[in-house]
Each structure stands twice: as C-alpha cells, then as structure tokens.
Amino acid sequence: MIPVLLSLQIELHVHLDGAIRIKTIVEVAKRRGITLPVNGEDEMRDLVIMHEPATLTEFLGKFNHYMHAIAGDREAIKRIAYEFVQTKAEEGVLYVEARYSPHLLANKGVDPLPWDQKPGDITPDDVVDLVNQGFKEGEKAFKTKVRSILCCLRHKPNWSMDVVELCKKYRKDGVVAIDLAGDESMNCESYPGHKRAFEEAVRSEVHRTVHAGEVGSANVVKEAVEVLKAERIGHGYHTLEDQTLYKRLLQQNMHFEMCPVSSRLTGASDPDFTKHPLITFKKDKANYSLNTDDPTIFNSTLNSDYQVVQKYMDFTEEEFKRLNINAAKSCFLPAKEKEELLEQLYEAYGMMEKYQNTCASVRPLLEKTNFPHSAGICKGSVFSISLLGTQQHAMGGRPP
Numbered sequence: 001m002i003p004v005l006l007s008l009q010i011e012l013h014v015h016l017d018g019a020i021r022i023k024t025i026v027e028v029a030k031r032r033g034i035t036l037p038v039n040g041e042d043e044m045r046d047l048v049i050m051h052e053p054a055t056l057t058e059f060l061g062k063f064n065h066y067m068h069a070i071a072g073d074r075e076a077i078k079r080i081a082y083e084f085v086q087t088k089a090e091e092g093v094l095y096v097e098a099r100y101s102p103h104l105l106a107n108k109g110v111d112p113l114p115w116d117q118k119p120g121d122i123t124p125d126d127v128v129d130l131v132n133q134g135f136k137e138g139e140k141a142f143k144t145k146v147r148s149i150l151c152c153l154r155h156k157p158n159w160s161m162d163v164v165e166l167c168k169k170y171r172k173d174g175v176v177a178i179d180l181a182g183d184e185s186m187n188c189e190s191y192p193g194h195k196r197a198f199e200e201a202v203r204s205e206v207h208r209t210v211h212a213g214e215v216g217s218a219n220v221v222k223e224a225v226e227v228l229k230a231e232r233i234g235h236g237y238h239t240l241e242d243q244t245l246y247k248r249l250l251q252q253n254m255h256f257e258m259c260p261v262s263s264r265l266t267g268a269s270d271p272d273f274t275k276h277p278l279i280t281f282k283k284d285k286a287n288y289s290l291n292t293d294d295p296t297i298f299n300s301t302l303n304s305d306y307q308v309v310q311k312y313m314d315f316t317e318e319e320f321k322r323l324n325i326n327a328a329k330s331c332f333l334p335a336k337e338k339e340e341l342l343e344q345l346y347e348a349y350g351m352m353e354k355y356q357n358t359c360a361s362v363r364p365l366l367e368k369t370n371f372p373h374s375a376g377i378c379k380g381s382v383f384s385i386s387l388l389g390t391q392q393h394a395m396g397g398r399p400p
C-alpha cells in the first residue's frame with residue numbers, strides 16, 4: 001500500500017462499540033464467565049469481521065456476537081473507552097468524536113434490557129460517567145483529545161428523550177452532540193420520539209448529527225436536515241441522488257462524515273471504490289471528513305481509509321489537509337477549543353504562516369461586517385474563504 005503522508009488527523013464518526021478490541025471482548029467474557037458464540041480470539045475475529053460486501057442489516061447483526069460481554073460491567077465499559085483513546089493515539093488522531101448508545105451498555109433503567117442481560121445496577125447515566133472516566137484517563141495518558149456523541153437508535157424511539165437529557169446533563173463533561181443511528185428504513189416522521197428529542201436538542205443548543213443517506217435514500221438526508229435540523233450528516237452518500245438537495249447542502253457547507261471502507265462492506269456504496277460517491281464530493285470541494293465508523297467489524301484503522309482513497313480516488317496530500325481542516329472546523333467543540341485545534345493542525349501541516357497572514361489581513365474586514373462568532377473561530381472561517389475556495393464553515397457562522 002502507498003504510505004499516507006499525514007501526521008495528524010481528525011476523526012468525527014466512529015462508534016465506540018464498533019471499536020472494541022477483540023482481545024478485550026474475550027478477556028472480559030472470560031473474567032465474567034460469559035459465553036461467547038465461539039471460543040478464542042481467532043475464532044471471534046473470524047465471526048465478527050466482515051471481509052466481503054454485505055448489507056447494513058447483516059453488519060448491525062455483528063454487534064449481537066459480543067455486546068453482551070461488555071454491557072453491564074463497570075470495568076469493561078471504562079476499559080473499552082480507555083483503550084479506544086490509546087488506539088486512536090497510535091493512529092495519529094489529534095481529536096476524535098466517539099459515539100455510542102448509553103442504553104446498549106446499561107443493565108438498569110432501560111426497557112427492554114438489551115442483549116438478554118439480567119438486571120443490574122448500571123444505568124445509561126452511569127454508562128456515560130464510566131465512558132467519561134475511561135476517556136479522561138486515556139486522554140491524559142495518550143494525549144489524543146476525545147469527546148462523545150450520544151446515539152439515539154432508529155428502532156428505539158422511546159429511548160431518545162433520555163439521550164437528549166444525557167447530552168444536556170453532560171454537555172460540560174465530555175458530551176458534545178446527539179446522533180441518530182441504526183436502520184434507516186425506519187423513517188423518523190413515523191417515530192415521534194426521535195423528532196421530539198431532536199427538537200429538544202435544538203431548543204437546548206445540543207449539536208446534532210444524523211446517520212442518513214448511508215443505505216437510505218436522499219429523502220432520509222432531507223428529513224435529517226429539515227426535520228431533525230442535523231448540522232452534520234453521517235455518511236450521506238445517497239444525497240447525490242437528489243441533485244437539488246446536494247447543491248443546496250454544498251452551498252450551506254454541510255459537513256458529511258464519510259466512511260469509505262465501511263460503505264463498501266455495508267453495501268452503502270458500489271464495491272468498486274473507483275465509482276464511490278466520495279469522488280464527486282471531492283471534485284465539488286465539499287466539506288467532509290474521513291472516518292473508520294466501526295473499525296473492529298471492518299478490521300480497519302483510520303489509515304486503511306486514507307490508503308483506500310489515495311489508491312482508488314486520487315486523493316492527494318493537499319486534499320487530506322483540506323478535509324482535516326474542514327473536519328476541525330465542523331467538529332462540535334466550543335469555539336475556543338476549535339480554534340486551538342485548528343492552530344495545531346495548521347502548525348502540523350506547515351501552513352501556519354499562510355494562516356496567520358490571511359487572518360491578519362481579513363480580520364478588520366470581519367469586524368466591520370460583524371461576522372458572527374468572529375472572536376471565536378474567525379481565523380478558520382477566513383481561511384476557508386480565501387485559501388481553499390470553499391464556503392465558510394457551517395458552525396462558524398456565515399458572512400452576511
């Protein structure tokens with residue numbers, strides 16, 4: 001494979017429960033006396049990993065093989081969070097937003113209890129606290145910054161209000177947004193629980209991302225943007241089927257969380273990477289990031305995704321820099337932390353001087369035009385207008 005020349009990356013779409021080490025699953029199951037469907041690490045690997053393109057439903061079935069080993073165990077939940085940060089640090093990730101469903105790891109206060117668990121004493125709230133502990137210790141040890149996105153699940157609309165309340169409770173403690181994951185064939189207009197939760201998220205200024213247009217149609221994307229007020233779209237490949245919508249989202253500088261390796265294996269895209277929708281997004285200089293999604297199941301690292309797009313989609317180092325800068329601008333950190341992150345990237349990419357010069361020359365103009373959020377991330381926004389020729393960043397405000 002061709003080496004990817006990028007020292008630091010931003011990852012915005014990765015499921016914590018799709019990123020658990022197989023070794024950990026086996027060890028925890030043994031400690032807890034929990035039976036796994038097969039014995040030993042190699043056998044578990046064979047069972048859990050997808051090698052050939054299949055369907056999203058088949059993919060989602062993979063979680064059934066191992067989640068019961070981790071759910072409902074304090075030590076295990078903390079451990080997977082800690083190890084996640086270690087893995088991302090080893091991959092060269094500077095900042096990552098990890099997502100998970102607190103309900104799927106709990107064994108109390110969830111109806112019905114997932115994974116046929118016996119009732120215990122770990123509520124979804126406890127899960128968030130435990131993941132936070134693991135992340136904080138991991139961040140301290142490995143220096144990769146990590147924040148959480150809490151997932152609602154399409155097939156569990158009655159959990160969604162809980163999820164938004166947890167987002168509100170932990171907004172100053174590691175949680176930066178809400179998501180809607182799961183099987184897209186269940187549209188949310190028919191499931192008022194999701195709609196209400198996302199309305200509450202808007203009201204409470206909780207950031208929002210939604211899995212849409214992964215295997216579902218462009219209509220799911222439209223609904224995500226118009227009904228759920230998504231600020232980012234998870235995947236979004238099928239947006240291209242509605243050119244009016246696509247052009248509108250390009251104009252709004254909507255961020256798309258792209259997961260190339262994942263999309264091939266879940267049947268979300270053509271298995272031939274040279275026909276991948278991402279090529280069109282790149283040609284149009286869209287705002288997107290590259291992400292692993294569920295690296296355990298896809299047997300991948302972030303570098304695998306970079307290598308695939310480099311090999312089959314002609315991605316250059318310049319494009320890698322552009323997309324990571326866009327990812328940093330589109331992340332859900334508060335403005336000040338976002339600006340610090342951007343500065344770290346510009347520095348690492350050898351773009352600091354250009355960035356500072358641009359900023360100095362355009363700042364007076366911004367002040368004059370009363371650019372929203374100018375004190376916070378004006379530098380990032382200016383950079384995208386003047387150097388990269390893209391629109392300004394959606395979360396950074398728009399010039400009048």
Ligand SMILES: O=c1[nH]cnc2c1ncn2[C@H]1C[C@H](O)[C@@H](CO)O1
Nearest residue numbers: 015017099100101151181182211294
């Ligand atoms: O790619 C995905 N599409 C839709 N749902 C997904 C994907 N990857 C993981 N999930 C689901 C299964 C997980 O248990 C849940 C929370 O992380 O989100």
